Amino acid sequence: MAGKKKIQEDVQTMEVSKGTGTVMTVIFAVLALVFIFPIILVFINSFKSKLYISDQPFALPNSDTFVGLSNYIDGVAKTGLIKAAGYSIFITVFSVLLVVLLTAMTAWWLTRVKSKISTVLYYLFVFAMIVPFQMVMFTLSKVTDMLNLGNPVGIIFVYVGFGAGLSVFMFAGFVKAIPISLEEAAMIDGCTPIQTFFRIVLPVLKPTAITVAILNAMWIWNDYLLPLLVLGSDYQTIPIAVQYLRGGYGSVDMGAMMGMLVLAILPIIVFYLLCQKYIIKGVAAGAVKG
């Protein structure tokens, strides 16, 4: 597999006849509508008064139930969503950058230097991939407390440590496919290992880096439990702010909830539509190696 992970776009192995094709298009069009219906439903309900959401979610807003943007205004005030978005963006962007850079370096070294230490470390990283978060959640939050890392900067290092497993594993898979002759030539030309890595290896690893970045961004942006336990209630990210609305037993403000769901989904959809090619390719490429 390693050599030809190139994904041929639109190479059809067995095409269907025109008639069947049309029927299938219609069926999938209906399915696609079913798929986006829940999101549309949340959007519609976000403009309705909270009293009419739980009982009649499938009714369109009318003059009695339409409340304009008040759900959004209420929700933002209750959850501090603007601030939460700021924390989410900060934590995701810097964690992803640091994870990608550091684990690429680590994976390269571990692949190129054959020794007992590198083998042991590699398998330790692979092992970390299957350990569920619940296994370490309590002790991890105690460690971060002790080190005073319960803030948006500290959590970046936690993500580097906890996310290292998958990222090192993925980079290592692709480093193995890079011909070593490139690096040998660089060494002969007088490059230090650091120069070799940044000038020769990293550019070649760019597609993998995009894949690793996308997978980590999807994870960190949506992560709920780790930031909740590490950051406490002082710094809420978007998922924590949304869950916070639930409050005590059964006292959910459905109006505010709908508004917040829309605001939580919107940036993701915009981002997805802008870079869907990279995201879909990245996910597919990541899986080929996994």
Added chain:
Amino acid sequence: MQKAYKKYFCIFVLPTLIAFTLFFVIPFVMGIGLSFCKFTTVTNARWVGLENYMKAFSNKDFMNALWFTVKFTIVSVISINVIAFIFAYALTRGIKGTNLFRTTFFMPNLIGGIVLGYIWQLMINGVLARFGVTITTDAKFGFWGLIILMNWQLIGYMMIIYIAGIQNIPTELVEAAKIDGASKLQALFKVTIPMVMSSVTICLFLTLTNSFKLFDQNLALTAGAPSKKTAMLALDIYTTFYNRNGWEGVGQAKAVIFFVIVGILALTQLYFTRNKEVES
């Protein structure tokens, strides 16, 4: 060259290794140790041997969560993979709108578990309201709600992986099968499926581990209601830790059991499906 690289351990490996040690290795080792202790914080731990494990296994909530998780995992792994494969197969036949469909089906996967949970709570409660019940009335509703949610989230993701697998099959293989007189169904079962076994391995691994470890969606959709009947393992461990004083040790023991089960499941599945992969 190895020699030249070797000296650069501190620059290339050490930063990752420090973070990995502090935030994975140490918490992991401490977690194992604490599962044999009674404690409320890490400093007042007292050795109690296997007591926590006994309590965990005799805990009704935990056994119920384990059974619920197993049922949920079986149903969701099968349904997600079957549907995703059908979608992938159909969307590599060159029909109109293929790219738009792929884009749409993949989208839910980008939305986080908490948000997904509340989206589906609205949908499901909306339907159930006509019968005068809610999702927390009966554990059955919560179970099937989670299955629907999980399918909605993961079908598109698995579909993308299957599509990549199908597109990697050399065209000649399918052509040759056609010339040899294979029907479409025969070509599917004798050529396409064996050739995408590496995708099957990955998809089974991802759906299996994601279903078994599910937490956010569970918390947002039902939070275990009614009376913890829809709590999965991860949620049960969380509530044991943080909602029940004096049970931290039992929570940690449950977490170790959870980890062992996930590990065994993942390794067994990888072992069996890897064996079926076709070397290309």
